Amino acid sequence: MLDVCLLGSGGMMPLPYRWLTALMARYNGSSILIDCGEGTQIAIKEKGWSFKPIDVICFTHFHGDHISGLPGLLLTMGNAERTEPLTLIGPRGLERVVNSLRVIAPELPFPIQFRELAGPEETIQQNGYRIRAFRVNHNVVCYGYTLEIDRAGKFQLERALEQQIPKQYWSRLQKGESIEAEGKIYTPEMVLGAPRKGIKLTYCTDTRPTPAIVEHAKDSDLFICEGMYGEKEKEAKARENKHMTFYEAARLAKEAQVKELWLTHYSPSLNHPEEFMEEVRSIFPRAVAGKDRKSVELVFEED
Numbered sequence: 001m002l003d004v005c006l007l008g009s010g011g012m013m014p015l016p017y018r019w020l021t022a023l024m025a026r027y028n029g030s031s032i033l034i035d036c037g038e039g040t041q042i043a044i045k046e047k048g049w050s051f052k053p054i055d056v057i058c059f060t061h062f063h064g065d066h067i068s069g070l071p072g073l074l075l076t077m078g079n080a081e082r083t084e085p086l087t088l089i090g091p092r093g094l095e096r097v098v099n100s101l102r103v104i105a106p107e108l109p110f111p112i113q114f115r116e117l118a119g120p121e122e123t124i125q126q127n128g129y130r131i132r133a134f135r136v137n138h139n140v141v142c143y144g145y146t147l148e149i150d151r152a153g154k155f156q157l158e159r160a161l162e163q164q165i166p167k168q169y170w171s172r173l174q175k176g177e178s179i180e181a182e183g184k185i186y187t188p189e190m191v192l193g194a195p196r197k198g199i200k201l202t203y204c205t206d207t208r209p210t211p212a213i214v215e216h217a218k219d220s221d222l223f224i225c226e227g228m229y230g231e232k233e234k235e236a237k238a239r240e241n242k243h244m245t246f247y248e249a250a251r252l253a254k255e256a257q258v259k260e261l262w263l264t265h266y267s268p269s270l271n272h273p274e275e276f277m278e279e280v281r282s283i284f285p286r287a288v289a290g291k292d293r294k295s296v297e298l299v300f301e302e303d
Helices: 040-047 070-079 094-104 157-162 167-174 211-217 232-240 246-256 273-283
Strands: 002-008 022-027 030-034 054-058 086-091 112-117 121-126 129-135 143-151 179-181 184-186 196-204 222-226 261-264 287-289 294-298
Touching: 002 040, 002 196, 022 040, 030 129, 040 070, 054 129, 070 094, 086 094, 094 112, 129 211, 143 211, 157 167, 167 179, 196 211, 211 222, 211 246, 222 246, 232 246, 246 261, 246 273, 246 287, 273 287
Parallel strands: 030 054, 054 086, 086 112, 196 222, 222 261, 261 287
Antiparallel strands: 002 022, 002 294, 022 030, 121 129, 129 143, 143 196, 179 184
16 A cells, blocks of 8 residues: 655645645655655644655755755754664755755754666665656756556465475565575465556656656556646746646646546646636546645555
């Protein structure tokens, strides 16, 4: 199960009723945060989740509304006597940018590990899930992120018995471990069926529509995508500022054949995104106007 919360849904500046866009997901005791704008700490507290399990923070890009909440979050984590390493992932220049922000948070009781992205796409294995970063089209270098959790095939008792695999190794083989014992090597493939469908989440903001988004969002259980503008007359402004409209996001969701679309990163001038959703759903019926603290548990499909 992947526990997902859209902490905030605003772009550019926080509002009294809308925090800046940030996403938090929890899996198997680990928490990952994508973007950390001003107010992210408050959004986490409002949700009732903890800072302590956060061990990965991904940044789409270095505009202030996506990273300005980081120094305060680091201080809070330090004051909680955290000692475990924290991994930060983002575009090239990440370490320089973060160290500049840390002028006000110079001493921390935990190490920070930096993973700077350079290519058009990169894959990082972390805490039992996979992060795929892919470059999008904003007016600075910007990445979208896909989180994937694989699911192994079913344990096949008949095969284990046929091959006379000792029973004490079955659970370890189910967990993907290979075992060498008594001159023999036992591998998971010997007892597991074909891999089953896993869980896939895609998050993308501050970009024009690109083929890379469709490619990486393909068949996602949840696609969270920016919809800066709901007003159709602002499409030219979206193109100029390298953002998207609700309708462009819906077309991407349709092409990628995702299960559900949440819109986010609204313009501060957009007070009621729900007003535009009827037409959005005419393009992609399973579209939702995201809002602060909107949450879902993504679970494996039943066999």
